[in-house]
Amino acid sequence: MTDLIRRVLIATLLGVLLYGGFVIYSGYRDIEQTLLEFRWLSFGLALLLSSTNYLLRFLKWEYYLNRLQVKGIRKSDSLAIFLSGFVLTISPGKVGEVFKSAVLKRTHGVPTSRTAPIVVAERLTDVLAIVILITWGSLSFDGGFVWAGIGTGLVSVALTLILWERPSHWFIAQLRPRQRVARLAPKLEQAFASLRILANPAALPIPTAISVVGWGCEAYAFYLLLEGLGAECTLGLATFFYSTSTLAGAVIPVPGGLGVTEAMIRGQLVGLGGTTTAVATAAMILVRFATLWWAVLVGFLALGWVQVRFPSLFKEPLDGALPPANAS
Numbered sequence: 130m131t132d133l134i135r136r137v138l139i140a141t142l143l144g145v146l147l148y149g150g151f152v153i154y155s156g157y158r159d160i161e162q163t164l165l166e167f168r169w170l171s172f173g174l175a176l177l178l179s180s181t182n183y184l185l186r187f188l189k190w191e192y193y194l195n196r197l198q199v200k201g202i203r204k205s206d207s208l209a210i211f212l213s214g215f216v217l218t219i220s221p222g223k224v225g226e227v228f229k230s231a232v233l234k235r236t237h238g239v240p241t242s243r244t245a246p247i248v249v250a251e252r253l254t255d256v257l258a259i260v261i262l263i264t265w266g267s268l269s270f271d272g273g274f275v276w277a278g279i280g281t282g283l284v285s286v287a288l289t290l291i292l293w294e295r296p297s298h299w300f301i302a303q304l305r306p307r308q309r310v311a312r313l314a315p316k317l318e319q320a321f322a323s324l325r326i327l328a329n330p331a332a333l334p335i336p337t338a339i340s341v342v343g344w345g346c347e348a349y350a351f352y353l354l355l356e357g358l359g360a361e362c363t364l365g366l367a368t369f370f371y372s373t374s375t376l377a378g379a380v381i382p383v384p385g386g387l388g389v390t391e392a393m394i395r396g397q398l399v400g401l402g403g404t405t406t407a408v409a410t411a412a413m414i415l416v417r418f419a420t421l422w423w424a425v426l427v428g429f430l431a432l433g434w435v436q437v438r439f440p441s442l443f444k445e446p447l448d449g450a451l452p453p454a455n456a457s
Contacts, residue, residue, distance in 0.1 A: 137425060140219040140384045144422070147388055151395065151410050159407035163358060167411070171357030175350035175419035183427065185343035187211050189254065189336045193247045193327055199239055209435045210236065214248075215428030218421065219385035232432075236439045250327035250336070256379070257333070258340030259372045262348060266369025270401065348372060351416045358412055360404045370397045371416070385421050 152160055190211045194202070202210075214229030230244040267274050326332065345368070352367035362370075374393035378386020391413050398409035436442050 137216065137219065137429075140387065143384065143387055144417075147391060148414055148417075151391065151413070155406045155410040159405070160411050163407045163411045166359065167415075168357040171353045172415060172419060174353050175416070176423055178346040178350035178353075179420050179423050180427075182343040182346045183212065183215070183424070185339050185346070186251070189251060189339045190247065192336055192339075193250060194244070196326055196332060197243060197247070199244065202233075202237055206236070206435070206438060209431045209438070212427055212431030213435050215424040216432055218424045218428065219387070232435060232442070235442055236435065246327060252379070254333065254336040254340045255344065256376065257337045258344050259376050261337075261341055262344060262368050262372040263376070266348075266365045266367075266372060269363055269365035269369060344372070344375070347375075347420055350419055351412070354415045354419070355398075355404075355408075355412055358408050358415075360398075360402070360408050360412065362398075362402050362404070366402060370394060370402065373397070390421075391417060 187208055191204075191207060194207070210229050210232050213232055214227075217228050227241075227245050227248050230239075230241045230248065233239045233244055234241045264274070348368040348371045349364070351371040352362070352364050355362045355367055371394070374390045374397065375386070377393050378390030381389045383389055394413040394416065395406075395409045398404045398412060399406055402409070404412070
């Protein structure tokens with residue numbers, strides 16, 4: 130638990146320094162005036178929409194557990210365990226969300242190697258959904274389809290590598306003769322088998338549709354925040370800005386996309402949206418508090434509930450149950 134708090138505090142400090150730098154660069158007085166004129170009801174609605182996204186993603190988590198025949202978990206416990214993964218949303222590439230698999234192992238004895246592929250399947254369907262949102266948003270301006278084409282190509286390659294069994298079998302075969310890593314081979318076999326169950330074409334449409342609605346809620350939250358700031362921006366353009374920035378932050382291995390997502394949101398609002406730097410910076414900070422940092426707070430609250438339900442959760446270090454970040 131101490132290590133979790135340390136990670137979050139470090140990321141929070143980085144966030145404070147980052148946002149402080151943006152505010153100073155953009156003009157403190159201008160941003161202060163912009164926030165004074167902001168309609169704060171929009172922020173409340175943004176939090177509600179982000180929370181809706183979390184609940185929809187929980188439905189996806191339940192769908193995947195059912196596909197893997199993981200039974201006997203109370204829905205309230207499953208929800209709390211799922212949300213606890215948000216504590217490490219600010220880890221590179223969101224690999225920290227494997228944390229919920231470690232919690233599930235400690236509380237219900239489900240092997241981590243069995244459920245960790247859910248995180249990969251979640252990320253895959255999230256990316257598919259975001260590409261769909263980017264494609265829709267790209268209709269708002271000329272040249273936007275280039276982004277959609279690149280994203281679709283990358284997703285297609287990733288999906289092919291996951292579903293094609295030969296590369297994974299070859300990789301696992303290379304591990305078996307090596308004493309230091311041979312013990313990983315059975316776990317990786319189980320992980321790849323689970324992943325193919327979760328990511329086969331028949332299993333993709335439902336979770337992808339859930340993701341489209343969920344991430345669409347957050348894109349709409351961004352649009353409402355822009356409206357609250359008095360910015361003139363269409364829903365399509367706001368969706369494109371938010372989705373491309375979210376995708377960039379997820380792909381580039383920095384904690385929570387810090388710096389990458391913020392810079393893209395601000396840059397696109399000024400460069401393509403025609404907003405002032407003060408409005409763009411304020412919108413960027415508001416949407417990150419309503420999404421990223423709200424998720425971290427929700428994760429801590431959920432983890433507290435899990436610890437109350439299962440007092441032995443942290444009697445031994447939980448981090449040892451997690452795979453290393455570069456293994457995901």
